[in-house]
Amino acid sequence: MATTLPTPDSADNDTIAWVRVSSVFLPLANPISDAKVLTGRQKPMTEIAILFAEIETRDGHKGLGFSYSKRAGGPGQFAHAKEIAPGLIGENPSDIAKLWDKLCWAGASVGRSGLATQAIGAFDVALWDLKAKRANLSLARLLGAQRDSVRCYNTSGGFLHTPLDQLMKNTDISREKGIGGIKLKVGQPDFALDIQRVGTIRKHLGDNFPLMVDANQQWDRPTAQRMCRHFEALNLVWIEEPLDCYDAEGHAALAAQFDTPIATGEMLTSVAEHWEFIKNRSADYLMPDAPRVGGITPYLKVAALAEHAGLMLAPHFAMELHVHLAAAYPTEPWVEHFEWLEPLFNERLAIKDGRMLVPTRPGLGLTLSGQVKAWTAQSVETGRRA
Structure with missing residues (x-):
């Protein structure tokens, strides 16, 4: 007796159509000092550099992710993310481990840890957020x-x-x-x-x-x-x-x-x-x-x-x-x-x-506030929104 295989649903065939990465500098109300400041190794911290990644698929599913840097490194994370982001276009958003490896090897000559992988982190979080939202589950x-x-x-x-x-x-x-x-x-x-x-x-x-x-x-x-x-x-x-x-x-x-x-x-x-x-x-x-x-x-x-x-x-x-x-x-x-x-x-x-x-909203349960736009230093898009 012949077996009828199930027809793949749209999630199996969906692809990433659009990615935006943004470099945001979040000001702190007061300069922050820990032991590294008192020993002269660092200066007081006055802001946090946030790297946001927004991903949207052909079928309209969306994911939000972020990485960050305290003190130096934010512009470097953004530059690396901007360079590797096109590698996501056309890929299936469910293939998260595969995409992590793809982005990692794209920049492997500058390392497989540190700033290079922290840039990947924003995309990875966005993909997990998207996957949970599509399942209508919290992360x-x-x-x-x-x-x-x-x-x-x-x-x-x-x-x-x-x-x-x-x-x-x-x-x-x-x-x-x-x-x-x-x-x-x-x-x-x-x-x-x-x-x-x-x-x-x-x-x-x-x-x-x-x-x-x-x-x-x-x-x-x-x-x-x-x-x-x-x-x-x-x-x-x-x-x-x-x-x-x-x-x-x-x-x-x-x-x-x-x-x-x-x-x-x-x-x-x-x-x-x-x-x-x-x-x-x-x-x-x-x-x-x-x-x-x-x-x-x-x-x-x-x-x-x-x-x-x-x-x-x-x-x-x-x-x-x-x-x-x-x-x-x-x-x-x-x-x-x-x-x-x-x-x-x-x-x-x-x-x-x-x-x-633990939030019960789908995904991370987060949406960007209206203040983020004013703190955004750079933003770049690749692909086309659905």
């Missing part, structure tokens, strides 16, 4: 959500430029909003100031409220040993980036020696770089950043490796994206609550009882 549901909300902690109120009295007010504001944890920046040249600030905030919050610290790579190995030993008594959720972001051996030694978990990974820009930390047990909490590693496609590879190794997860920054990805991780993760990107979008994430609610 979290498309990936296979484990939960409807994720633990969240606030960082934006705990930077080193913030005076101690304001720091305490900021922690109160965060708790009143329902945020479930507080992270403080450390790594000052005068270590006694770090000890004083963290000790004061621990007393202010109480012994059991989730508290994290972040040294932003500014300690050497002996200093990290001393500071981790001191902070061991403060019941911290983690100590983040105590050493240079590529020092897998040093982080592994700290993770093995101290009960307080060690967290790192936000500055790593490829699956290979994360694997070095995973296989060496260099972190208790791995902190991948989807835009920095090249989008959702490589992020999922990092998450799978982390799950296999039994690591906890706390994706870095970009909560509007990472709340979906964290919702799909088997072990309860943390998401970093940053208000900085909120002016870019019309939607807001909801917080309740220490947790960030």
